[in-house]
Amino acid sequence: MKNVWFKIEAMSAMRVALVNDYEVVAQGFLGMLRSYRDVLQVVEMDLRHNVSQPVDVTLYDTFAALQGDGEDVRQLAANPLAGKVVVYSWNLDPALVEAAFANGASAYLSKGLPARELVAALEAVHRGERPALAPERGAPQPVGGDWPGREEGLTPREAEVLALITQGLGNVEISERTHLSVNSVKTFIRSCYRRIGVTNRSQAILWGVEHGFRPDRGRIRLDEAGREPA
Amino acid sequence: MKNVWFKIEAMSAMRVALVNDYEVVAQGFLGMLRSYRDVLQVVEMDLRHNVSQPVDVTLYDTFAALQGDGEDVRQLAANPLAGKVVVYSWNLDPALVEAAFANGASAYLSKGLPARELVAALEAVHRGERPALAPERGAPQPVGGDWPGREEGLTPREAEVLALITQGLGNVEISERTHLSVNSVKTFIRSCYRRIGVTNRSQAILWGVEHGFRPDRGRIRLDEAGREPA
DNA sequence: CCTTTCTTCACCCCAAGGGGTGAAGAACGT
DNA sequence: ACGTTCTTCACCCCTTGGGGTGAAGAAAGG
Structure with missing residues (x-):
């Protein structure tokens, strides 16, 4: 119909x-x-x-x-x-x-x-x-759609910030890319790291490489x- | 004979x-x-x-x-x-x-x-x-032997430090692993980064991932x- | 309405990283 | 002997990253 x-x-x-x-x-x-x-x-x-x-x-x-x-x-x-x-x-x-x-x-x-x-x-x-x-x-x-890390519980913004980290961008670069304040970026980094269980950028990058964030x-x-x- | x-x-x-x-x-x-x-x-x-x-x-x-x-x-x-x-x-x-x-x-x-x-x-x-x-x-x-990054001109020590960076270790951890002073580690990091053309750890890790350092x-x-x- | 989650932002403080300079010893090649 | 390269280390200074606290708004669900 x-x-x-x-x-x-x-x-x-x-x-x-x-x-x-x-x-x-x-x-x-x-x-x-x-x-x-x-x-x-x-x-x-x-x-x-x-x-x-x-x-x-x-x-x-x-x-x-x-x-x-x-x-x-x-x-x-x-x-x-x-x-x-x-x-x-x-x-x-x-x-x-x-x-x-x-x-x-x-x-x-x-x-x-x-x-x-x-x-x-x-x-x-x-x-x-x-x-x-x-x-x-x-x-x-x-609404709908998908993003890397969704199954691991990452929110869309956390996922996006992690993807940019995994691309090698620094906090200020991510801030510029996303048009967010660097403070917001740091906040997402904090919550993202807690969620995936890492404590520094190196670990985050390696996690991202292994979980489809490249x-x-x-x-x-x-x-x-x-x-x-x- | x-x-x-x-x-x-x-x-x-x-x-x-x-x-x-x-x-x-x-x-x-x-x-x-x-x-x-x-x-x-x-x-x-x-x-x-x-x-x-x-x-x-x-x-x-x-x-x-x-x-x-x-x-x-x-x-x-x-x-x-x-x-x-x-x-x-x-x-x-x-x-x-x-x-x-x-x-x-x-x-x-x-x-x-x-x-x-x-x-x-x-x-x-x-x-x-x-x-x-x-x-x-x-x-x-x-004498003889091989190591990752040799073709890119990395010295053995530079290669080892980069391999450990690519494993996610921090400077102090690398210092402990290699039994070198953290100052030595920083020196190798500096020379290594210059050699491979990166300026920060994120880039170094990604370079390492792509060049056999994992x-x-x-x-x-x-x-x-x-x-x-x- | 309240709670939870997500998003966004500020500020504080400290740790870790990175660039520079200098020094010294060993090995190798000219 | 000198020059080059590799290795090792110290110290200075600044930038970047990260943990914490607090605040506020929007949306969804009970």
Whole structure:
């Protein structure tokens, strides 16, 4: 019933690429949209690569990555294959949002959106609209999706800070990358270390290396059924 | 001619195991003794494992490992399969040598020994003697052998300190492990960082992870020709 | 409403790390 | 003998990291 409705409304499924350096994040996104394959087809997930085939929308997930104002989004926006570039973040600072638009992004979506609203927003983007940003109060809580360390009990922010530690960034660098105060970064480091049972950075890095916190590399292409080829 | 002489003198080749956590080190040892296969047969190299088959002599290389006074040598000495335990180190501090003997080691050999003298010393050990330690002045320069980072230009000590950094140890811990002053450790860290082009520990750890400085794991058994089975 | 969790931030204080300088001895090569 | 490299150590000074305490707001659940 629902499938039929969407089929009438859309001539063909929108083609989407997801860009983020952590396969867990990419796979989590894929899982979240599993029910929407008739309207939205994730055809590619890029890990440290730019988009390689024509898509309608590229979703750039900022987890442990440069924000919307950085080089990555600029390059995506300049890539004719990438279609509309959407920054997908839980950092909703208006200044950052504006900077992302100035950097070539077509939309900026909160990671707090439930899947249904996310899909609707992506469709609006595809139609050339600029959907609202909601939720707008407080920091969004991720709905669906996945991140490294989730099974070990890390919160999204703890995971992101640990991922950046595992990339070798110092506290001030992480502060700049995430647009958080260095005090906030230290707080996340403290809670993260307690959670994973380490007491210094060296141990944290080694823990991260062994638990999927190193950026992955590669490109995952999906077939029409949303599966990775054998 | 030489082979015949040794064959008359020794009823069969002495069986030797090498214990160290870095495969490069183990392989370097093997290469150094390649010419002495008729008198000395390296039958096993153990990476983070105790000896698994009966050997006459176990050579414990202290590179980035506990010294002769530590738990590893104690366990080897207690292992009936290990035969005579020989500590093979470039740290010739008399107190440490004594402690190694008290810990169950049968001999303590300098890594500065050329291959020929090393083999002769091992034979003496096998016969029940306790060979002299030479060279006795200064720190021995390694003759033959191999260590991680050698191709990148790291000195043996720089490599050892980096290996311990990559294991997550702090400066004071490394100082204790190596029996060096913490000032010496800092000096090696400085020179090492300059050599590999990093400026902080995080980068050093990641460099180490990517360049073979993480302890390896496994056991390599060699056949009579000194080759690893296919 | 209260509790819990997550997020964000400030401030205090101390430990650990890192860059610099200098010194000395041993070994090796010219 | 001199120069170079490796090793070992000391000391100075500053930066970075980490543990603690406290505060506040938002969201979710009972």
